[in-house]
Amino acid sequence: MRAARELLEEDGSAGLSLRAVARRAGVSATAPDRHYADREALEPCDPTSEERVAATAAISEYVRTTVDATCPGVDADALSTTVWALVHGLAFLHLDGKLDSSTPEIVTARVTSAVHALFNAAPAMSGEAAAAQPAV
Numbered sequence: 010m011r012a013a014r015e016l017l018e019e020d021g022s023a024g025l026s027l028r029a030v031a032r033r034a035g036v037s038a039t040a041p042d043r044h045y046a047d048r049e050a051l052e053p054c055d056p057t058s059e060e061r062v063a064a065t066a067a068i069s070e071y072v073r074t075t076v077d078a079t080c081p082g083v084d085a086d087a088l089s090t091t092v093w094a095l096v097h098g099l100a101f102l103h104l105d106g107k108l109d110s111s112t113p114e115i116v117t118a119r120v121t122s123a124v125h126a127l128f129n130a131a132p133a134m135s136g137e138a139a140a141a142q143p144a145v
Contacts, residue, residue: 079128
């Protein structure tokens with residue numbers, strides 16, 4: 010686990026493989042196979058970790074503040090969850106090699122443009138939804 014954590018801190022998930030972890034740990038290349046089915050089994054999230062809880066709270070507050078400032082009058086809880094889900098999904102698409110992640114700048118540009126597109130669409134959709142409501 011320590012070897013996997015060190016590799017993640019140095020190279021991100023791109024440098025993480027069971028072979029690389031084995032090399033770092035000083036064991037045979039096949040040793041991790043006896044304990045972990047694949048690299049996803051090597052770093053499961055711990056929902057009780059104080060660091061994880063603090064990071065989740067900080068991200069949640071950041072996204073909520075951004076939504077409040079950008080789209081006043083919308084359901085900030087719902088839109089915050091939507092933004093977070095969008096960014097999380099984009100992160101996994103990049104990590105899975107489904108989107109170009111050859112440089113940090115490319116990833117940043119993709120995430121930024123996706124969030125901007127969502128924020129630009131939200132007010133327009135709110136106006137369309139209000140116009141579609143029957144007059145009382």
